[in-house]
Amino acid sequence: MDVQDVLRLTRTEHIRLVRFLYCDNGGIIRGKATHTSKLLERMVAGIGQSLAMQAFSGMEQLVPVEGMGPIGEFRLIPDPETFTLLPYVPATASMFCDMVRLDGVPWEACPRTFLKRMIARLAEHGIRAEAGVEHEFYLARRDIGQFTPADQSLCYSSAGLDEQADYINALLEALEQQGISIELYHTELGPAQQELSVSNAPVLQAADTICLVRETVRGVARTFNLYASFAPKPFLDQAGSGAHIHFSLWDKGQPHKNLFFDPEERGGFSQVGRYFVGGLLAHMRGLMALTCACPNSYQRVQPRSWSGAYNVYGYDNREAAVRIPSLFKGREVLSANIELKCSDHSGNPYLALGGMIAAGLDGIQKRLDPGAPLEMDPANYSNEERELLGIRRLPTSLDEALNALEQDAVLREALGPLLLKSYLAVKWSEQAYFQDKTPEEEALSHFSKY
Structure with missing residues (x-):
């Protein structure tokens, strides 16, 4: 499936919202949804997210991680191959996303990119x-x-x-x-x-x-x-x-x-x-x-x-x-x-x-x-x-x-410094909370x- 297939399906199925989803370091599935009137440009340019979201714990706490505070953004870029209609909610579809830096390079803290x-x-x-x-x-x-x-x-x-x-x-x-x-x-x-x-x-x-x-x-x-x-x-x-x-x-x-x-x-x-x-x-x-x-x-x-x-x-x-x-x-x-x-x-x-x-x-x-x-x-x-x-x-x-x-x-080398640092920070925070x-x-x- 490509971008044009996605656009065609959203029209024929009368989709209103498309969720751009990802799984974070806390194991929580998060995301934002775009109205289909803006879907094409969002699929190309992505949806903005604060860098801090990869330092966000499952307890809804922002954990201190250098470079993951209130300043800076990454983009959620969806994979058209993952497009699916959501039968349990009205007029809604979803795609899973990669985290990409503003220069278009995959962000080192992206779990999906790590698997790739x-x-x-x-x-x-x-x-x-x-x-x-x-x-x-x-x-x-x-x-x-x-x-x-x-x-x-x-x-x-x-x-x-x-x-x-x-x-x-x-x-x-x-x-x-x-x-x-x-x-x-x-x-x-x-x-x-x-x-x-x-x-x-x-x-x-x-x-x-x-x-x-x-x-x-x-x-x-x-x-x-x-x-x-x-x-x-x-x-x-x-x-x-x-x-x-x-x-x-x-x-x-x-x-x-x-x-x-x-x-x-x-x-x-x-x-x-x-x-x-x-x-x-x-x-x-x-x-x-x-x-x-x-x-x-x-x-x-x-x-x-x-x-x-x-x-x-x-x-x-x-x-x-x-x-x-x-x-x-x-x-x-x-x-x-x-x-x-x-x-x-x-x-x-x-x-x-x-x-x-x-x-x-x-x-x-x-x-x-x-x-x-x-x-x-x-x-x-x-x-x-x-x-x-x-x-x-x-x-x-x-x-x-x-x-x-x-x-x-x-495992440290495979994850890379930024993903490892943010993951450990989130998980140590959760451990401390409980x-x-x-x-x-x-x-x-x-x-x-x-």
């Missing part, structure tokens, strides 16, 4: 990436300032699907209208907890889709007088919600060659794939600052919760940080992938996926072998046994993950934030 840089690094090695996400979220109602689950459905229960059938149907219809390919839908472990899986896509499109799914899930919920939350642990006594990332690498010169597939290796998983996993494990502690990016995340990442609390990998081991799924008969090449468990929707998807590429590519280049896969739940070992086996607990708090990111030379809050206050705050 990592995609280009892969391309230098003749590789492209695909990703898809299992989206977990809760449906709730609000009463006197408190959220309560919208039903009491059980894990995978058909009764739960019946309970929310009208909402589910409207949601899937809205996603289909936006061109999102849906794989699976089911109720999850918590009451009124849902899981939606979408198909793999090229990694930039996958990141855009993550944001679009979040917007659509919540937007459709409002039409049913429901609240949808992607918060990692919105109810402290219930299961957490993840954003499990399924990831694969492909040969750019041979489009149907999955670099993670090798029929001669265990589970059909290649040595290249093992090196990629080795890179993820080597950088996982810092990577979690990008994939589990809020204080509430660490209420979810706990042993025996299927959230990947230990820095290990395994074949179909859902307690490992990285799972190698078993292949599907007749779809062996297509289904070879890895699943990152320690990931949720508080993470900016452009940063999370770009960070995965940087870490995994480092593993490929350095031939980092991940060692033997773990064949059991790591929590079943004693502390002494885990120590002997080298099984290490992943960060148990955001500050621990942020410290690891600051010490990770590969330092003296109770877990209940923290959960309530994150419920509507995500």
Whole structure:
């Protein structure tokens, strides 16, 4: 789709507003909307934003970052390929944007540009990436300032699907209208907890889709007088919600060659794939600052919760940080992938996926072998046994993950000085804000934030 296609669709569909959207360092989807009478010039020149917006935290606080104050602007330049009508609001469409300096050069603090840089690094090695996400979220109602689950459905229960059938149907219809390919839908472990899986896509499109799914899930919920939350642990006594990332690498010169597939290796998983996993494990502690990016995340990442609390990998081991799924008969090449468990929707998807590429590519280049896969739940070992086996607990708090990111030379270099500085400033601010809050206050705050 190009600019003329966008203009034609806005006319034929009688669109009045087009949202120029982006995901910020706090993991919040923000933006401005232009009236379609000004759409052409806005698509060329962009919409102005204060440089300070990349120093704006999820707590609506402006964090001190040099060069990101009240002076100066960047431009939101939309990608026409991301244009979509929004079925849940009248006469409105949206596009996702890059942050561009006034001289037309991509701004170094732009998360979407960061992912593009990592995609280009892969391309230098003749590789492209695909990703898809299992989206977990809760449906709730609000009463006197408190959220309560919208039903009491059980894990995978058909009764739960019946309970929310009208909402589910409207949601899937809205996603289909936006061109999102849906794989699976089911109720999850918590009451009124849902899981939606979408198909793999090229990694930039996958990141855009993550944001679009979040917007659509919540937007459709409002039409049913429901609240949808992607918060990692919105109810402290219930299961957490993840954003499990399924990831694969492909040969750019041979489009149907999955670099993670090798029929001669265990589970059909290649040595290249093992090196990629080795890179993820080597950088996982810092990577979690990008994939589990809020204080509430660490209420979810706990042993025996299927959230990947230990820095290990395994074949179909859902307690490992990285799972190698078993292949599907007749779809062996297509289904070879890895699943990152320690990931949720508080993470900016452009940063999370770009960070995965940087870490995994480092593993490929350095031939980092991940060692033997773990064949059991790591929590079943004693502390002494885990120590002997080298099984290490992943960060148990955001500050621990942020410290690891600051010490990770590969991730620091990939992000670049300005993006790293602004991201860390925002996240340290959020960590400090919740330092003296109770877990209940923290959960309530994150419920509507995500």
